[in-house]
Amino acid sequence: MGDVLSTHLDDARRQHITEKTGKILTEFLRFYEDQYGVALFNSMRHEIEGTGAPQAQLLWRKVPLDERIIFSGNLFQYQEDNKKWRNRFSLVPHNYGLVLYENKVAYERQVPPRAVINSAGYKILTSVDQYLELVGNSLPGTTSKSGSAPILKCPTQFPLILWHPSARHYYFCMMTEAEQDKWHAVLQDCIRHCNNGIPENSKVEGPAFTDAIRMYRQSKELYGTWEMLCGNEVQILSNLVMEELGPELKAELAPRLKGKPQERQRQWIQVGGCGCGGGGPGPAWHPHADSRHCPQISDAVYRMVYEQAKARFEAVLSKLQLARPAMEAAIRTDMDQIITSKEHLASKIRAFILPKAEVCVRNHVQPYIPSILEALMVPTSQGFTEVRDVFFKEVTDMNLNVINEGGADKLGEYMEKLSQLASHPLKMQSCYEKMEPLRLDGLQQRFDVSSTAVFKQRAQIHMREQMDNAVYTFETLLHQELGKGPTKEELCKSIQRILERVLKKYDYDSSSVRKRFFREALLQITIPFLLKKLAPTCKSELPRFQELIFEDFARFILVENTYEEVVLQTVMKDILQAVKEAAVQRKHNLYRDSMVMHNSDPNLHLLAEGAPIDWGEEYGGSGGDSGSPSVPEAAPLSEKRRRAKQVVSVVQDEEAGLPFEAGSEPLSPASPDSVTELRGLLARDLRAESPPLAGPLLNGAPSQESPQPVAAPEASSPPASPLRQPPPGKAADLEPPKPSDQETGEQVSSPGGRAPIHTTTEDSAGVQTEF
Numbered sequence: 001m002g003d004v005l006s007t008h009l010d011d012a013r014r015q016h017i018t019e020k021t022g023k024i025l026t027e028f029l030r031f032y033e034d035q036y037g038v039a040l041f042n043s044m045r046h047e048i049e050g051t052g053a054p055q056a057q058l059l060w061r062k063v064p065l066d067e068r069i070i071f072s073g074n075l076f077q078y079q080e081d082n083k084k085w086r087n088r089f090s091l092v093p094h095n096y097g098l099v100l101y102e103n104k105v106a107y108e109r110q111v112p113p114r115a116v117i118n119s120a121g122y123k124i125l126t127s128v129d130q131y132l133e134l135v136g137n138s139l140p141g142t143t144s145k146s147g148s149a150p151i152l153k154c155p156t157q158f159p160l161i162l163w164h165p166s167a168r169h170y171y172f173c174m175m176t177e178a179e180q181d182k183w184h185a186v187l188q189d190c191i192r193h194c195n196n197g198i199p200e201n202s203k204v205e206g207p208a209f210t211d212a213i214r215m216y217r218q219s220k221e222l223y224g225t226w227e228m229l230c231g232n233e234v235q236i237l238s239n240l241v242m243e244e245l246g247p248e249l250k251a252e253l254a255p256r257l258k259g260k261p262q263e264r265q266r267q268w269i270q271v272g273g274c275g276c277g278g279g280g281p282g283p284a285w286h287p288h289a290d291s292r293h294c295p296q297i298s299d300a301v302y303r304m305v306y307e308q309a310k311a312r313f314e315a316v317l318s319k320l321q322l323a324r325p326a327m328e329a330a331i332r333t334d335m336d337q338i339i340t341s342k343e344h345l346a347s348k349i350r351a352f353i354l355p356k357a358e359v360c361v362r363n364h365v366q367p368y369i370p371s372i373l374e375a376l377m378v379p380t381s382q383g384f385t386e387v388r389d390v391f392f393k394e395v396t397d398m399n400l401n402v403i404n405e406g407g408a409d410k411l412g413e414y415m416e417k418l419s420q421l422a423s424h425p426l427k428m429q430s431c432y433e434k435m436e437p438l439r440l441d442g443l444q445q446r447f448d449v450s451s452t453a454v455f456k457q458r459a460q461i462h463m464r465e466q467m468d469n470a471v472y473t474f475e476t477l478l479h480q481e482l483g484k485g486p487t488k489e490e491l492c493k494s495i496q497r498i499l500e501r502v503l504k505k506y507d508y509d510s511s512s513v514r515k516r517f518f519r520e521a522l523l524q525i526t527i528p529f530l531l532k533k534l535a536p537t538c539k540s541e542l543p544r545f546q547e548l549i550f551e552d553f554a555r556f557i558l559v560e561n562t563y564e565e566v567v568l569q570t571v572m573k574d575i576l577q578a579v580k581e582a583a584v585q586r587k588h589n590l591y592r593d594s595m596v597m598h599n600s601d602p603n604l605h606l607l608a609e610g611a612p613i614d615w616g617e618e619y620g621g622s623g624g625d626s627g628s629p630s631v632p633e634a635a636p637l638s639e640k641r642r643r644a645k646q647v648v649s650v651v652q653d654e655e656a657g658l659p660f661e662a663g664s665e666p667l668s669p670a671s672p673d674s675v676t677e678l679r680g681l682l683a684r685d686l687r688a689e690s691p692p693l694a695g696p697l698l699n700g701a702p703s704q705e706s707p708q709p710v711a712a713p714e715a716s717s718p719p720a721s722p723l724r725q726p727p728p729g730k731a732a733d734l735e736p737p738k739p740s741d742q743e744t745g746e747q748v749s750s751p752g753g754r755a756p757i758h759t760t761t762e763d764s765a766g767v768q769t770e771f
Contacts, residue, residue: 006096009297009301014304017245017305018308021241021245021308022312023403025241026312029316031212031215031219033562034558035207035208035212035215036208037556038561039207039558040208040327040328041129041556041557043204043207044331045335045339048335050203056469057504058470058473058506058509059469060191060468061468061472064075065094065419066421067093067094068423069092069093070093070189070423070424070425071186071425072090072092073091073182073183075090075172075173075179076155076156076172077171077172078152078171084208085173086103088100089101091101096119096194097117097118097119097190098115098187098192099113099116100113100115100117101114109428119162119191120195120235121167121235122162122163122164122191123162123191124161124162124191125161125163126160126184128152131161131169132152143668144477152169152171155173156174156175158179159171159172159173159174160172160173160183160184165246166242166246166298166300166301167302170673185429186426188425188432189428191455193336194231195229195231196253196461197229197231197232198229200295200401205233209236210225210229213228213229213236215560218531219446221535223448223449223528223529224450224522224528225457226454226458227450227453228243229452229580233270240306242301242302245301246301253297292458307390313405327555329553330552330572331556336427338553338556340552341548341550342557342562343550344548345548346562349549349559350566352538352541353566353570354566356534356537356538357534357567361530361570364530364569368524371584372440372525373522373576375441376438376455376522377514377582378437379436380435380459380517381514381590382435383431383435383459383463384513384514386430387463387466387467387470387510388506388510389585390428390431390467391502391504392499399495402491402495403413413479415475415613418471418475419471419472421468422464422467422471423468428463431460432460432463432542432683435459438452443525445525447525447528447529449525450526452465458521460518462514462517465513470502470508473502475502476613477498478498479613491712511583515579523571527564527568527571528569530567530570534567542559542560545562556610578720
């Protein structure tokens with residue numbers, strides 16, 4: 001197998017791949033340059049005219065919880081160099097890049113990791129049969145006969161396989177089903193986070209890129225783009241190239257692969273090879289100089305495309321950023337004239353398009369909007385209700401534990417865990433699972449929706465953000481309250497009062513987020529369908545409208561974009577009406593649009609302007625009295641930085657259950673009388689004052705039904721061992737690597753030291769949701 005690449009990816013074919021990739025990139029980047037001017041104009045116009053969305057009630061965490069380990073543990077990985085399974089110590093840092101070490105000792109000795117995997121665009125498979133089915137469908141003419149030896153044998157019944165349509169695959173297995181479920185939740189969280197790569201706060205580059213992706217694909221008569229937006233811009237662009245290049249290569253190379261079907265599949269998908277790992281440190285896309293001795297065809301092609309796309313995209317982006325000041329000056333000078341010109345163009349296109357578009361909407365879209373919306377709303381509303389329930393339960397359990405264990409002395413420990421709740425893949429899993437039943441059934445075929453996975457993932461991202469916002473708001477309000485030095489009894493009541501306050505804000509914000517998600521999802525389903533329906537009769541007529549645009553404004557107004565805005569307007573009123581009508585249905589827990597909850601806490605947002613709260617340092621002492629937190633002396637800046645970089649795992653052994661979870665009996669406290677009295681007070685307050693966990697909304701206001709009692713949680717499987725704390729002076733060296741911005745698969749470190757790991761987009765608020 002050593003000459004597979006030299007046979008099938010010789011110099012002539014590699015040159016062909018480079019030329020084909022260059023042609024696709026050149027065509028796409030023309031779209032990107034066009035869309036950049038439009039996005040810049042729209043952004044500047046919005047700054048001047050835009051009123052923005054309603055004020056969110058919950059705070060959002062401006063400084064992310066960096067330097068935390070989300071999960072760590074051992075798993076078996078298949079090694080392609082010797083075709084054996086090896087135990088690996090693995091961890092998932094806050095940036096969600098899966099890091100693989102030789103073993104835990106290698107990690108503790110600061111040996112560079114064997115690999116850092118960026119999981120954007122991957123899919124998790126839980127059985128070899130699922131994997132073999134995808135492999136058989138990925139390469140024409142290689143379907144294995146029944147009873148033949150599989151291309152991959154797993155030593156246990158609990159595999160997890162990371163599958164990518166173009167890049168390298170990764171094979172893991174666990175010893176128990178519980179471990180498989182745990183790692184499945186963790187890796188799914190990694191994929192969800194890495195797919196969410198283009199931040200919404202990128203007001204120009206982000207919209208320009210997503211619009212260019214959409215326009216380029218529509219020029220190829222491909223409609224719909226949400227499923228394409230996985231990873232950062234270079235990863236998305238590489239997938240765009242492979243969408244066109246991949247089928248051509250498969251059709252050309254598949255007949256030339258030799259051997260039985262299993263052997264041909266191995267040659268294509270890299271199971272078995274030279275052991276180079278398929279990636280390397282630094283700028284080189286492959287550890288071998290010419291990559292000819294590594295029999296990994298699809299991954300080798302993908303990396304060639306990735307490096308070329310990265311260089312070309314960065315060059316064009318730099319050119320546009322240099323030209324941006326002049327473009328901004330022109331927009332400011334001619335803003336009114338540009339707006340007038342665009343409105344004139346829109347009126348002419350509307351007069352031509354509107355009769356045809358309205359008929360299409362009335363006959364093919366409008367009757368199905370309620371069905372689509374209902375299919376989306378049921379699991380989404382259940383998911384957001386579960387987020388509310390999990391948050392309520394965690395705060396209630398924390399309140400019980402703080403009161404029974406000595407007041408504020410234990411507060412830092414429990415708040416440290418609560419602050420990371422949204423990043424806890426196991427505790428959030430019950431929320432994410434609510435989206436799994438989402439089905440569009442016949443509607444999916446009618447509107448040519450390839451998969452519902454993108455809608456599930458987008459809703460889950462919103463759930464995670466809302467959970468973190470609720471936790472951070474609770475943290476901020478509680479921190480303010482602690483400044484008053486409350487007693488045990490006062491602390492108990494304060495926590496409960498703040499919880500109720502945050503839940504009301506969560507109800508309002510989650511309603512707004514869900515309604516926005518429903519509108520976006522309906523647009524993603526219906527607009528591509530409408531554009532495809534109207535294209536045969538309308539697309540050819542658009543060039544004649546170009547003469548209506550002044551040449552000086554041609555960089556900021558495009559006929560194609562204006563045409564799509566007109567089409568969007570024809571269906572938007574039906575979508576808005578459908579969502580508005582759904583808001584009055586009690587089962588979905590949505591506020592009516594008329595219920596505008598103005599910011600009732602004018603000083604709340606000022607609280608978030610301060611430094612992040614370090615609960616472990618500020619309230620983790622054991623010295624202080626029962627009502628006052630222990631405040632440590634001021635530490636040197638270097639010591640604070642060292643502590644900030646300490647590895648603290650979110651998932652730890654002791655999290656199988658808290659000492660005083662709701663519904664459980666307390667341990668023997670030091671002062672039984674006072675603790676019993678406080679627990680009774682807490683239980684009475686919960687019954688009398690707590691809002692419902694999942695009660696309906698009446699006219700946009702929470703109902704006053706009594707909450708259901710919080711049941712004791714089920715015992716979870718033992719998590720992986722927590723990571724050790726690094727010694728003083730070594731914390732910076734143990735900072736976990738980040739997913740490579742130059743690699744889309746595994747990055748293998750150099751033997752001489754820690755490989756240079758490049759930063760990828762982190763903690764983005766969401767992927768751009770342009771249609």
